[in-house]
Amino acid sequence: MKAIAYGAAVLAFGTPALTQSFNIDVGDPAFPTPSMVYAAGSGQAGVWNAWGDFANAVPYTQALVDITGAATGVSMTGAWSTFTNGLANFSFDNGNTFGDDEALLDDLWDMGAPAGEGVFTITGMADGDYEIFSYAFAPDSTTFSTTIRVTGSPDPPQLVNDPSGFAGGHGLGLTYARHLVTVSGGSNVEIFFMTTSGFGSNSGIQITPAGPVTCGDGNQPGNYCGPGGTFNAVGVPATISAPATVSLASGSITLTATNLIDQFGQFIGANAPDAFPFMNYLLCVSPNSLQRLLPLQVPVGGTVITTVDFACGAQTPAGCTAVNVIVNTTHYFQRWNREPGVLTGSNLTNGIAVCIVP
Incomplete structure (x- = not known):
C-alpha cells in the first residue's frame, strides 16, 4: 500500500473560548495527510497540517493551522539534538496499516542510528496544562524503538516499540508516549525523540488540553x-x-x-x-x-x-x-x-x- 505522512499535533489555549488545537502531519509533504475525522490515539480529530520539507533541510520551521483550518501564531521547528545518520523524510509501506492509520504512521522523521536524537520545539502556545501524545511507530521493523522525553514534564522518558507491527492498533508504549506539561509565561514545548535501538521515529505529536486524570475506578493517579x-x-x-x-x-x-x-x-x-x-x-x-x-x-x-x-x-x-x-x-x-x-x-x-x- 502507499506510504503516507503523519505528524504532530499541537494545542494552545488560554481561556476556553480561545482554545486552539493542532494536528501536524510530519514527514514527506507530498504524501496525503489523515482525514479530518481521524483522532489517532488522543481522541482529537480535525484538520491535519502537512509538516515537512521536500529538501530535508534541518532545522525546519513551519507555521501551523488549527483543527478548523484557521491560521494561528503557533509554529513548530524540527532540529537535530544529536545527529548520527538520520533523515528528515522517510517512508515505508507497513502491511498492517491502512487508511488514516497508514497516513499517520508510514512516513516519519528518521532519528538515525542509536543515540541519534531530534528535538521538536513548539512556540507561540498559550499558557496552560497540556497532554502530549508523541508517536514513534517504526513501520519498517518490530525491533526498532524510540525513547521520548518532554522538557519540564513530571512524567519520565518513555520507550515506544510495537513488537506486533501494529497488529493491535494504537496503544500507549506501542505507538505513542504520553506526557503532561505546563506552558507558563509563553514558554516553548520541547519534545525529544532518541533512537534506542535500530532507527528511531517521530511519526507525530498531538497536544491536547490536560484535564484532571481519573482512572476507570474513580481514583486519581x-x-x-x-x-x-x-x-x-x-x-x-x-x-x-x-x-x-x-x-x-x-x-x-x-x-x-x-x-x-x-x-x-x-x-x-x-x-x-x-x-x-x-x-x-x-x-x-x-x-x-x-x-x-x-x-x-x-x-x-x-x-x-x-x-x-x-x-x-x-x-x-x-x-x-x-x-x-x-x-x-x-x-x-x-x-x-x-x-x-x-x-x-x-x-x-x-x-x-x-x-x-x-
Missing part, C-alpha cells in the same frame, strides 16, 4: 504516601515515578526510583494502597495483593529504572507469574531497597498510583 523514606547516606526522601496511565496492551510498565543508595532492592505492586509502618518508613501498597516485581536491579548513582513485563513480571518461588493489573482500575507501586547500617536494614520510597487502560 500520581504520588501518595509521601514524602518517602530518607536514606542516611542521601539525606533527601527516596521517590518513585511512572506514567500516569499505562496500556495493558503495551505489555509492560517502566518504573523509576531515585535518591536511593546503590544496594539491592525491588519494586513491589498491589491492587490497593496502604500506609502502615514498615522497615524504616511505610508500606504504601496493600499486603493482601502485594507482588514482588521483576527484574531485580541494583541502583546506579542512586537511580534505578526497571521495565516490568505484565505477563511474567511478578516473582514466584518457581520463577515468575503475571502481574495482577486489571484494565480500568488503579494499580499501586513502591520501591523497597536495602540500607545497611540501620536497625531495619532497609528503606522504601513513597508510593505511586497508575491508571491501567486497555
